Amino acid sequence: MSGTKLFSPVSIGGLTLRNRIVIAPMCQYSAQDGHMTDWHLIHLGTMAHSGAGILTIEATAVSPEGRISYGDVGLYSDQCEAAMRRTLDGVRRWSDMPIAIQLGHAGRKASSEVPWKGGRQIAPDQPGGWKTMAPSGIPFHASYDAPMALDRDGLARLRAAFADSARRAARLDLAAVQIHGAHGYLLHQFLSPLSNQRTDEYGGTLENRMRFPLEVFETVREAFPADRPVTMRVSATDWTDGGWNVDQTIAFAQALEQRGCAAIHVSSGGLAVNQQIAVGPSYQVPFARAVKAATRMPVIAVGLITEFEQAEAIIGTGDADLIAIARAILYDPRWPWHAAAHFGESVSAPDQYLRCQPRQFPSLFDGKVQQQ
Structure with missing residues (x-):
């Protein structure tokens, strides 16, 4: 029996996790024409031996643009x-x-350079660039190409694209789908x-701005097997005056819950270039706490x-039901191992690694011991 909340089991819809550590989706910018490469095999393979409760594949586009x-x-x-399989x-x-997999669409923040080459938008007439689309023809940055405002046919195509990707995720036997509604990408653009x-x-x-993201959720929920969870990632605030805020996030979370959302992952920011983020340890946890107080579905901080x-x-204090880590686990891919050792808990480890179990933590690897 676990002595900590962090290493206690938790259920998200029909999926039970052995602990409450979520590996958040982290873009690797290493695909070729949308296809996973050997880098993803190395990266995801490393994450899959970390001892976390669940691994989430990076933001995965439902269409090339x-x-x-x-x-x-x-x-x-x-x-x-096929490449993902x-x-x-x-x-x-x-x-x-x-x-799990995170499905999304970048909207007006698409057509960007990879981060280590600056990350700025590539113009549609330049190599590696294309015309972007958004709820309205407002660019993310004043110097960027203005996006094309989506018409009704465009909205219908996007709903169909999300459904198609969800069906592909089901064929790949992925355990859950997370819809990306955060960080200034398309669904967040509709909300703000x-x-x-x-x-x-x-x-x-607010009701109208929530309409398309909720339609996308319903479309994905219908396309993905009913016994597997569909969740949503949101930005709780735009961190600027006149933008999306935590009260609107709570209303959106409640609408998602009514439609069968299995969990909500609460992040923030990414929509406005003039955002003023008060960054510090646990700086987004108060938003998770507020959403948790207003809903019954599991909340991820x-x-x-x-x-x-x-x-x-x-x-342990009830601010959230699970925690997600990203940069911390890139830096230390054995973060859950070390957390389990710290608390005297156990994690799952491959047989090939049993010999590395430290003498002072004899039960770290589920009590399994490799004879020398």
């Missing part, structure tokens, strides 16, 4: 699906960790009044959660 950059993964074609087959041969200035039923009031006691406190 929905990629953040030319290096982004997609799940919009048979070729994308090859990667998943390699990872699953050696790990039984549940694997700063980026959505439509005058039809998809803009204006994220954002500069790096210390073991910090993670345990977030869950």
